[in-house]
Structures are given as C-alpha cells and as structure tokens.
Amino acid sequence: MPELFTVVTPQEAWRRLQPHLYPITRVVTVRTEDGLDRVLYEDVVAPSDLPAFARSSMDGYAVRAEDTYGASESLPAYLTVVGEVAMGREAGISLSMGEAVLIHTGGMLPANSDAVVMVENTRCLDAGTLEVYRPVARGENVIPVGDDMAEGDVVMEGGSLLQPQGIGGLLGLGITEVAVYDRVKVALISTGDELVPPEQEPALGQIRNTNAYSLSGLATRIGAVPIRLGIVKDDYESLRRAAEEGRRVADLVVMSAGSSVSTRDMTAGVIGSLGEPGVLVHGVSIKPGKPTILAYVDGVPFFGLPGNPASAMLTFELFVTPAIYTLGGCKRIPGPCQVQARLRRNIPSASGREDYAPVRIEEENGELQADPIFGKSNLLSTLIRADGLGIVPLDRSGLAQGEFVVVRLF
C-alpha cells in the first residue's frame, strides 16, 4: 500500500492554493485602542491635519528667520524677547521685526514667526535681550501644519495590520473606532483511533491528543480563533461528518490526519468528496511534513496535516498560517522571523526536499551559532528544547559545519 501522491515543492503547493483564497466578508468595529494586530477593513483617511498648528521641534526661541540672517559668534543678531509660549496654549503673540518668543519643544509657533533658534545657539543678555549666534532658515526646527499627516491623506490602507504605531497614529487623528476584519475561525479536527483527550488516562496503545492544542496555539498567536472539534475515529463516515461540521462552523478546516498511510489516504478521499475543486496538493517535498494535503472545497480551504507533532506544526506554519492571514484580509503577510546562524555540526539531508531540522541558537562573539538537535527530530521534547528550525534548501544534500543556516525561529 504505497501512498498515492505526487510530491510538489512547497512553493508550488502554495501557488496552487493561493489563487483560491479570498478575505472573509465579516467586518466588525473595534475601539482603536483595542485593535492591536487586527487587519483594517478599509483605507483610513486623515480627517484633519496632524499637527493642526506649526510646532517647534526644539527648545529655543521662535523668530522671523530673516532677523537672524548673517548672525555669527562674532557678530550676533540681537532680538527682543517679548514673551513665552506656554505648552498647550495658543501662542497669543504676533511677532514684529526683531522680536523673539521663548518656546519649548512641541509649543505652538506665534503668528509671524517662521523658524526656531535652538537655545544652544543663543544667550540671554538680560530678561528682554537675546543674542543669536547662528542664522536659521525659514521652517528650520519647525514641524509645519499637516507634516505628519495631511487632511485627506490615506493614513493606513485597508488590509494593513494595526501595529502599536498605527494605533498611535489613528488616535492622534481622533479616530477612536475602526472597521476591521473579523477573526478567522479555524476548525481543528484530530483523527486517530489511538487518541484520547489530554485529561484522560490513556490505556495501553492509546496516546493523548496534543496536536489540536499546539495548532490552537499557532492559530491564536496570529489572531485566529481555533475551534477544536475533538477526536474523530478513523472511519470514512466519521471523518466526513467532522469535515462537514468543520466547514459549517469555520472559515478554514484543518484535519490532523493520523499517522498511517491508510488514514491519510482516507482523509484525502473524504476532502475530495466534499466538493470542487477538491484536493489541490497531496504530498510536499519537505521533511518533516511530506504527506500534506491542501484542498479547496466549495469556498472553504481544507488542510490535511500529518499526525506527527513536528510535521503538523511545520506544515501549519508553512501553509495554514499564510492562508489565515489571507482570509483575514491581510495584504502584506508577515513573514516568519528568520535569522542566519553558523552551524556547529553538519545537518545531513537529501537533495530534492526542503529539510527542517530543530536547532538551538546561541550567541558567541556577536555571531549566532546553531546546534542541531539530532536523534529525535519529530518528538515534542525536541521541539521544546529547540529555538527554531534550520532550513536545508531543496537543492542541497545537507549543510556542513561552519556554513550559515537560515533558522526559522519559534
């Protein structure tokens, strides 16, 4: 019973699935301050200028630039200090020729002033007289009206992730609510006659279901809502019922498809039977994770992931994570955090497949070093000890000690 699949590269696998993926249509309004890492549904336009008034970017004196032209250490300009701009207040003063006003960083420029002399380039002779040692150009040390955001500007595009600086930017404009895509619902189905729930004591021959929880963690981290549909027996009718329920309750269905060839083939059969176009990929040239199924069935993406914990997590991150981002409306999918590290030992592999080997990372003399963790690469304990997965490219039959390896950090 050899497994019936044609292996494709991970790039080709994604290329087959990607054109079928569209953002969900559910939109919700959230308070901007609660919108961290949500995806904006539509372009956000600045309702007004930010700043709404010209501000000083330095501590110093607001002046008319022309009054300082030619000023130098040996031949300072002399100005008359006619007041101080209080923070948070309208300047309330209009400058005449030869006048200056004390101003603080962020203060509003008085009428008729057009530049700020830094305090370091001045000296007060007495309460009313200021020496200026350097000339300023018009606009120098001034943040003009609308310099950060101008009224009518698209501040953030629909499909952007709302990061902390975005929250600040929107609130700076007084935008206290935003429309965002709803969270993507991910159904997680665990299959296997040997599985019992974590809280149950397994009998001999049984093991506890862990994949549903590890994969829930991966989904949660990127803002999706995992819906665990429990453990399903390895028979066609049970699988099919679970798959149907999955597409009814979620936007995307992940089946952790058991570890034997026969159950994986059954999973492919069930998914294929649900609708069109059905199974798009069955087999990817990666290790671990070869027997991965990518499918699209009547508007719902389906994933059949291998049952081994390491395979399930890796294939989730390679294929399900970008699918969740796409369904969630995200136009620029954040890549994984990858670093380069120098290998402390060889990683053997085989040409023609992409290998992911657990490594531990250490910094030594300012350079990252990667120690492959061998022997038990598919076990949870290995993943727990590792900091990430070192990638051996498709066209390499291993990487040698001393070479750089790209490591996908957990």
Added chain:
Amino acid sequence: MPELFTVVTPQEAWRRLQPHLYPITRVVTVRTEDGLDRVLYEDVVAPSDLPAFARSSMDGYAVRAEDTYGASESLPAYLTVVGEVAMGREAGISLSMGEAVLIHTGGMLPANSDAVVMVENTRCLDAGTLEVYRPVARGENVIPVGDDMAEGDVVMEGGSLLQPQGIGGLLGLGITEVAVYDRVKVALISTGDELVPPEQEPALGQIRNTNAYSLSGLATRIGAVPIRLGIVKDDYESLRRAAEEGRRVADLVVMSAGSSVSTRDMTAGVIGSLGEPGVLVHGVSIKPGKPTILAYVDGVPFFGLPGNPASAMLTFELFVTPAIYTLGGCKRIPGPCQVQARLRRNIPSASGREDYAPVRIEEENGELQADPIFGKSNLLSTLIRADGLGIVPLDRSGLAQGEFVVVRLF
C-alpha cells in the same frame, strides 16, 4: 539650560539596570491549553513515560529482528503473519520465532517483537506469508518507552515561555494545569500640558495623547498588562503624585516624559526623589531616544522615556521590554526579530551613537532590500509606513548604499 546628563551606550545602560531586576512573586495557575506565551513558574517534571509503550514509527510489520537477519532481494526471509495491531489497542499477541504482525504508524508493538519492517521492504505472498527483503536491527522503526519524555525528566524548566509545542508536550503527559508567573503590570503615565485624550478635540496648541496607547500595544504584545494612568500636568507635585500612584498599582512605571528639556529634567528629579538607588541612567547614545531615564526606586523600575512617539517606542523596546520579561520570570528573553537587508540608499549618521532609521523592506531576487524613509523619521506616519528600524552601529558614521544593514522588524 543645557540638559544635565551623561550619555552612556545602550549596552551600558542595560548593564546598570539589569542587576536590580527580579521576577515578581505573584504566581497563578492556568489551564495548560490557555497558557500560550506564559512563563512557567517552576520546573515541570514528567509524571510518566511518553510514550508509555513501544510504538511503531512506520507502517509495516512488527517482527523479531533476528528473524530478518541476512534477508535480501534475492534471498528474502519468510515470516508468518499472525495478526494485525489495531490502533489504540493493546497488541494482544505475543510473537514466536518466524512470526510477524501487521502494524500501523503509532501502533503498539506486540510482546516479543523488537523491530518493524517497513511495508515497502515486504511482499505478501498470501494472507499468511510475508517475504522480507531487508533485515532490520533491534529497535529499528520503533519509538521505545519514554523516548520522547522519561518519567522524572524535567520537561520544561521554570522561567521558560510556554510555546505551542510546550502546550502539546505538557498535555501529552496529562499535565492540564501549570503554575505561571502572573502578568507584569506596567503603569503608563503621559506628561505634558499640551496633551488631551484621543477622544477630545484639541484646541490650538494642544495635541492628542498617543504614546500611552502605542506603548500599551507594545506591552500587550509581550503579555504584560498596561495600566494607563492618564495625562499629568508638567508640574513637580502632579508628576510626583502620578509616580507614587504608578508604583502602588504596577510592577514597573513608564513615564512618557514630555518633549522639552525642562520637563524631562523635572521627571528625573521626581523619580530621583522617590527612593534609592534612584536614577541609574540619564542619557543614552542612541538616536532617537537620547534623553532616556532608567531608574530603580525601592524595588520598582522606573523609566522616563522621551515624549516623541518614535523615541518613546524605540526606548520602550530597548529597555522596558527586556525589563518586563525579567520581571515576568522569563529566563531566556526573546530577542527582537532582526533581519539583514541590502541598503538601497545611504543612511547618514554620526559616530558615537547608535542610529535607528525607519526602513521599508522588499524582497528582490531572493534578497531583502531596505529603503530608508527619510525626512520625517520621528513622525507616526513614517513609523506606520516602515517595516522596521535599520540599525547604524555606534562605531559607524553611517551606512552606504549596497551595504547590509541589520533591521529590527516591527
């Protein structure tokens, strides 16, 4: 009024603060499945072996290895198939010499078997007779008892972050609850006579408070609880009252310290007056972010961050983020996600300070390219458009087009 500080490098600044930081003592128990990204309070020890029985790692036949010795394509070994191991069941069979049992990946090895022959290396002659073409060694294709985790092993150490694989690992052992450090409470105080809350229409001279919300986002992302204490006027007594409240309600206090020299000096004065040892650092050789204050006052870390949004966010990430992790019990602080990218334009800088310049990242021909965003580096709109901050090291007076720059991704 030149600012009264002695600038130190970011490394030296952290070196001064770090010895004062200890984990908080509040511990809570959470369901393991809800423990994503929490920090374990104590070592977790495996209560039993995982797996609890020897399992097959392949689809094939459980055999006594010695019965296959010498087998080859031309001279196969002949074994008698005496049954099948059902998934999730005790094998219920004991092998005698010359016998084999059909087994699936994850199935429990029958008594007296010690290896599994992959199905690819066999052929069934009839229902009861199996040809084996390759010998297997003892233990081959078998996951022995306790191979993933052995009873008594420390599975995860106290101070570890609970990642998705850790959740899977603990649940695999039936550990459904864990003790974790409580979330770190971060008080955020915004100071400035010019600030109004985001929902309020600012008068001329006023701007909306944004830092408290951007910094809340940064705190939330790493699992801390931001406590916004609102806007405080720039006078000594108000600042002092707010600082006192901060240390009463939180584990760590961040004061976004206004943008003018005088308010920053006042912040340092207030923090210094609260207790010992007081201000440890006032001034860091970074841009933006030079006038940063790090302090430790009677058991509570205090941070005075510059009021400019870009400076506030950067200095939060450089100093407050690792402090939060340390207070939160985390022994191995996750570094920022940094990538190397080729510069498309020069980044000017000055030797003797670490410069952080907003850049946009693009992939081109498999290589990351960094486009510096010039002109408005301290504005929120620039941070929103950027993908991260390119770092010009302390000892460089800029980086040239074509050079690699390390980019700290948002």
